[in-house]
């Protein structure tokens with residue numbers, strides 16, 4: 120970042136300040152982020168903030184390298200599964216004093232207590248939640264209709280208490296028989312924890328130990344997912360040609376279901392040819408709805424920033440109720456994490472069942488075992504990739520998952 124001339128000591132800027140911020144996210148999400156940046160710049164005419172989009176698959180590595188060379192942007196998004204590694208660098212600013220100060224647009228109490236997750240260690244805070252994203256499924260009404268199904272079939276099944284794994288599989292069988300794709304199965308913690316929990320399964324015990332091998336419902340979940348991939352009812356996203364993702368297939372009416380938080384909504388709602396809605400994950404427990412994963416992202420400031428005071432002020436604006444309203448109203452990409460803005464989702468017009476985001480948020484969970492072990496999510500994802508690609512049998516995958524998890528958990532003991 121540049122710094123010409125330096126801001127006044129009081130934090131009441133007289134000179135011009137330039138900040139940079141980076142975040143992952145599709146192009147429609149980047150436009151959403153820009154809304155809050157623009158609002159802040161209108162109120163603070165001496166401040167210029169440049170948003171630098173970054174690809175999500177190399178995001179963490181790039182940020183770690185940049186931080187090491189003090190070349191990172193002033194502010195950056197940090198995913199919940201990345202936070203531990205970022206704190207361990209010692210290169211991000213501890214925020215508590217600033218958040219308690221009068222200069223901050225937001226205060227710690229504005230957020231639901233469960234949202235801090237790995238961003239808070241004891242009483243030290245290293246990132247502020249920008250928003251949250253409970254996972255659910257998106258379904259494509261045209262694809263269902265073309266397969267001879269009622270376009271609102273998932274809805275009807277859900278309302279009648281029959282939105283089960285079995286019926287989900289049947290719909291996927293019907294769709295694939297019609298020549299289209301069923302569900303695009305993604306890898307990654309957001310996705311497999313949501314599936315595990317939809318079956319009452321677990322990967323970790325209360326004490327953080329890895330319990331999957333003895334957790335029957337957990338094993339059953341991975342068996343269900345892999346069998347459906349083998350049978351062609353689900354298509355594994357990692358097996359798609361380079362550059363092709365579930366979101367693109369969904370938008371071109373090739374696939375019936377994708378899983379995500381609200382982050383596909385800005386992009387999908389721009390596409391008039393698309394008819395979609397949300398549905399919670401199907402369950403295999405007899406309950407209508409089970410917890411799904413709540414994605415969280417935090418905004419952090421690098422210790423190398425030459426404009427720390429202004430970066431902190433902007434961080435507090437971006438994460439405040441107003442900053443969240445700027446971004447999340449009108450087909451935003453997430454659900455507010457401040458407790459005073461649920462009306463944004465309650466009044467959302469797109470899609471019809473936007474309220475399922477609130478239902479999924481209210482019952483969902485912020486994963487707090489795996490996320491606390493640096494690198495564990497990435498390593499498990501590599502093993503699951505082999506499983507979903509059909510290159511590992513389930514038994515062997517579970518052995519490898521257990522070995523890797525135990526090693527990293529052990530290495531992370533204080």
Ligand SMILES: OC[C@H]1O[C@H](O[C@H]2O[C@H](CO)[C@@H](O)[C@H](O)[C@H]2O)[C@H](O)[C@@H](O)[C@@H]1O
Pocket residue numbers: 143144148175197198199200249250251252309380382414415416452453454
């Ligand atoms: O899987 C893609 C990414 O999903 C999350 O990010 C999304 O949710 C965040 C929390 O609401 C939101 O701030 C961000 O704009 C969305 O893209 C997750 O936090 C990421 O780690 C993940 O890469």
